[in-house]
Amino acid sequence: MSFPFLNRRNFFLVSIIVLGFLVRFMNISTNPPGLYWDEAAIGYDSYSILKTGADHRGHFLPLFFESFGDWKLPGYEYLLVPFVGVFGLNELSVRLPNVIFGTLTVLLVYLLIKSQTKNYKLALSAAFLLAISPWHIQFSRAAFESTIALFTFTFALYLIYKSISSKNAKFLILGVILMALTQYIYHSYRIFTPMFLVGVGFIYRDFFLKFKKLVVTTAIIFLIVSIPIFIFSFTKEGKDRAISQSTFNQADFEKARLKFDQFSKPPFRFLSKYLYNKPLYTSEVLLKNYLDHFSPTFLFFKGDQVGRHSQVDIGQINIFELPLIIIGLFCLKNLKNRKFMYVLLLWLILAPIPAVIVNPTPHANRALQMVIPLVIISGIGLNYILFKSQKIIAALFCLWIVAVFLIYTNTLFGQYPKKFAADWQDGNRDMINFISSVSSKYKKVYVTNTAGVPYIYLLFYTKYDPSTYQKFGSTKGFGNYEFVDTNAKIYDQKNSLYVAPVWQKVNGNLQRVIYDSKEEPVYNIWELTGNK
Amino acid sequence: MKKKLLKTIIFSLFLSLFAFRVWQASGCISFKSFLFDNQRITTNVETSRQYEKNPDGLISRATHNKFTAAPYEFGLNISALLGSKYLLDLIGPLGFAAALIAIYYIITQRLKLGFIYLAILALAQIRATLFTSSKTDMLILCTLWFLLCFWSLNFFTKNSVRFLVFALLWLYSVWFFFISWQMPEICNEIFFK
Numbered sequence: 001m002s003f004p005f006l007n008r009r010n011f012f013l014v015s016i017i018v019l020g021f022l023v024r025f026m027n028i029s030t031n032p033p034g035l036y037w038d039e040a041a042i043g044y045d046s047y048s049i050l051k052t053g054a055d056h057r058g059h060f061l062p063l064f065f066e067s068f069g070d071w072k073l074p075g076y077e078y079l080l081v082p083f084v085g086v087f088g089l090n091e092l093s094v095r096l097p098n099v100i101f102g103t104l105t106v107l108l109v110y111l112l113i114k115s116q117t118k119n120y121k122l123a124l125s126a127a128f129l130l131a132i133s134p135w136h137i138q139f140s141r142a143a144f145e146s147t148i149a150l151f152t153f154t155f156a157l158y159l160i161y162k163s164i165s166s167k168n169a170k171f172l173i174l175g176v177i178l179m180a181l182t183q184y185i186y187h188s189y190r191i192f193t194p195m196f197l198v199g200v201g202f203i204y205r206d207f208f209l210k211f212k213k214l215v216v217t218t219a220i221i222f223l224i225v226s227i228p229i230f231i232f233s234f235t236k237e238g239k240d241r242a243i244s245q246s247t248f249n250q251a252d253f254e255k256a257r258l259k260f261d262q263f264s265k266p267p268f269r270f271l272s273k274y275l276y277n278k279p280l281y282t283s284e285v286l287l288k289n290y291l292d293h294f295s296p297t298f299l300f301f302k303g304d305q306v307g308r309h310s311q312v313d314i315g316q317i318n319i320f321e322l323p324l325i326i327i328g329l330f331c332l333k334n335l336k337n338r339k340f341m342y343v344l345l346l347w348l349i350l351a352p353i354p355a356v357i358v359n360p361t362p363h364a365n366r367a368l369q370m371v372i373p374l375v376i377i378s379g380i381g382l383n384y385i386l387f388k389s390q391k392i393i394a395a396l397f398c399l400w401i402v403a404v405f406l407i408y409t410n411t412l413f414g415q416y417p418k419k420f421a422a423d424w425q426d427g428n429r430d431m432i433n434f435i436s437s438v439s440s441k442y443k444k445v446y447v448t449n450t451a452g453v454p455y456i457y458l459l460f461y462t463k464y465d466p467s468t469y470q471k472f473g474s475t476k477g478f479g480n481y482e483f484v485d486t487n488a489k490i491y492d493q494k495n496s497l498y499v500a501p502v503w504q505k506v507n508g509n510l511q512r513v514i515y516d517s518k519e520e521p522v523y524n525i526w527e528l529t530g531n532k
Numbered sequence: 533m534k535k536k537l538l539k540t541i542i543f544s545l546f547l548s549l550f551a552f553r554v555w556q557a558s559g560c561i562s563f564k565s566f567l568f569d570n571q572r573i574t575t576n577v578e579t580s581r582q583y584e585k586n587p588d589g590l591i592s593r594a595t596h597n598k599f600t601a602a603p604y605e606f607g608l609n610i611s612a613l614l615g616s617k618y619l620l621d622l623i624g625p626l627g628f629a630a631a632l633i634a635i636y637y638i639i640t641q642r643l644k645l646g647f648i649y650l651a652i653l654a655l656a657q658i659r660a661t662l663f664t665s666s667k668t669d670m671l672i673l674c675t676l677w678f679l680l681c682f683w684s685l686n687f688f689t690k691n692s693v694r695f696l697v698f699a700l701l702w703l704y705s706v707w708f709f710f711i712s713w714q715m716p717e718i719c720n721e722i723f724f725k
Contacts, residue, residue, distance in 0.1 A: 291616030
């Protein structure tokens with residue numbers, strides 16, 4: 001069989017990439033249904049940098065961005081600036097980098113495996129499985145930093161391998177710089193990347209020992225690039241989020257020990273302070289958290305229980321990958337490139353570690369880096385079934401893949417926006433479109449802050465001038481907008497509009513009810529009449 | 533001779549760990565049931581349809597029906613019995629590690645008896661989801677998982693480092709069983725023994 005412009009191998013590769021792109025790109029403005037507040041903040045900060053050179057809080061070209069309860073790393077925010085410049089400030093531009101880099105990761109997986117195994121069928125199998133991976137698709141369809149970080153990491157690894165095969169120092173230096181930069185894109189990589197590099201260094205010690213000077217130079221480059229993030233990690237801002245969600249939390253330990261004491265009888269009650277000590281307790285929690293990421297329920301049936309991180313009723317990876325992973329694990333030793341096999345295993349073993357030290361677990365976003373070794377191992381299994389087993393088995397397996405993929409796409413495009421509207425804070429766009437169209441008629445527009453941080457949505461959807469906001473605005477209000485608690489004394493106000501939560505009874509004239517994609521009311525918009 | 537002695541020690545330690553857990557479990561007055569509920573299939577289909585744009589449409593009916601929901605729900609039930617939390621509560625960290633080594637050993641060495649044993653274990657998991665005898669299920673599964681661990685004896689007796697790892701894991705497992713005496717993944721209500 002021949003194709004007019006492409007050979008068979010490239011035809012399959014292009015088809016896989018197109019499929020991967022389509023399933024990541026279709027309806028991204030409206031599915032996920034709403035813009036989560038982190039996405040809105042990232043988008044508006046990039047817009048603000050484009051217009052003023054400073055983030056919306058007025059910090060000029062910051063290295064770390066203050067967000068809601070944590071600090072964001074700069075990678076995604078700066079990468080987004082040209083997208084916002086070209087496509088404007090909207091859902092599409094905020095999510096597009098992940099669609100593009102998510103799709104490019106599929107290509108990178110192909111190139112990485114092809115370069116290391118010289119087996120293009122295996123490379124195509126793994127690329128195909130990544131293209132239709134629910135885990136990777138989920139994080140490629142919204143502004144999650146983890147997707148860009150995974151792309152950068154995989155690209156860096158590809159370059160390092162290229163330097164090993166071509167003995168070209170430039171690739172190694174570039175690869176190591178990119179590895180260091182992953183730490184500026186997503187928090188997980190501040191732990192994962194250094195551990196992985198040490199592991200790779202150990203696996204390829206024979207090679208690296210031959211080029212000691214080069215290795216020392218690249219290590220120094222890595223350390224220099226990592227200095228700001230290293231310093232940041234020890235500041236209050238750098239530790240805030242990690243401390244608040246830490247597994248090593250003293251309060252959780254005390255709670256667990258008290259519970260143990262309450263339920264135990266003497267003499268164990270009195271022995272508990274010796275037996276139930278913190279290092280052992282922490283080791284138990286870490287062990288359980290770590291193994292959670294390999295639990296079949298998480299991987300194949302239920303996934304992460306946060307609606308933004310998975311389809312919840314579908315596993316992180318496709319159910320047909322269960323036999324593929326089992327076959328793949330036992331065929332791994334047949335890989336001729338033993339060192340690459342060790343790197344894959346190292347990658348898989350280290351990947352959940354950043355997610356283990358903070359709660360809750362299992363966490364699909366913090367452990368996204370697991371997805372690549374998993375698809376490669378599944379790819380080995382798929383390759384075995386397609387090309388080394390009987391044709392009837394291969395055909396039946398293909399049918400199973402098609403059926404699972406159809407069910408998944410139906411869930412993704414047909415049900416997801418409705419099912420997880422609340423998880424994505426859907427309704428804010430419609431609310432802001434309405435109030436911004438009528439706000440000029442009112443002296444004041446009050447917006448409830450019960451749903452979080454409405455100011456960022458107003459900034460985002462009205463494309464509010466960043467320099468004006470930096471000078472005169474605050475999270476309490478700007479222009480004629482004011483953000484209030486539900487017990488704020490605003491009912492004596494006339495000529496005002498109040499965006500209230502649906503459960504709040506307000507004396508006024510109801511102007512509009514805002515619904516989310518599930519057709520649940522989210523806000524009631526009232527015109528205040530001045531009657532208390 | 534030395535290897536035989538090590539094997540005997542490891543065997544005895546495994547046995548003591550197993551006996552300790554079973555003794556602890558004897559205080560349980562209500563074991564957790566993993567019985568499969570047929571209603572879940574109907575609920576699954578109905579819930580899925582509820583979110584469909586066109587619930588009576590061809591795609592909806594083709595992708596969300598009892599035929600697709602049944603294997604999912606049954607698989608989900610079984611996966612709970614293979615979950616890391618459940619297995620840690622049942623056989624402890626040492627048992628978990630030993631079971632993984634044993635499975636690897638059986639498959640790589642292509643041991644016929646081992647495969648039969650794994651099939652029996654799989655049947656026991658299915659049995660636990662089909663019949664209402666949660667205490668018996670727990671005892672059967674605990675026994676079968678511990679017996680599986682004996683295939684890892686050779687691994688731990690190969691050198692002194694591995695034996696040391698075994699000893700540390702054994703101590704850790706005793707401590708683990710001690711503090712998780714309430715067996716939250718296995719038992720709903722337990723009396724202190």
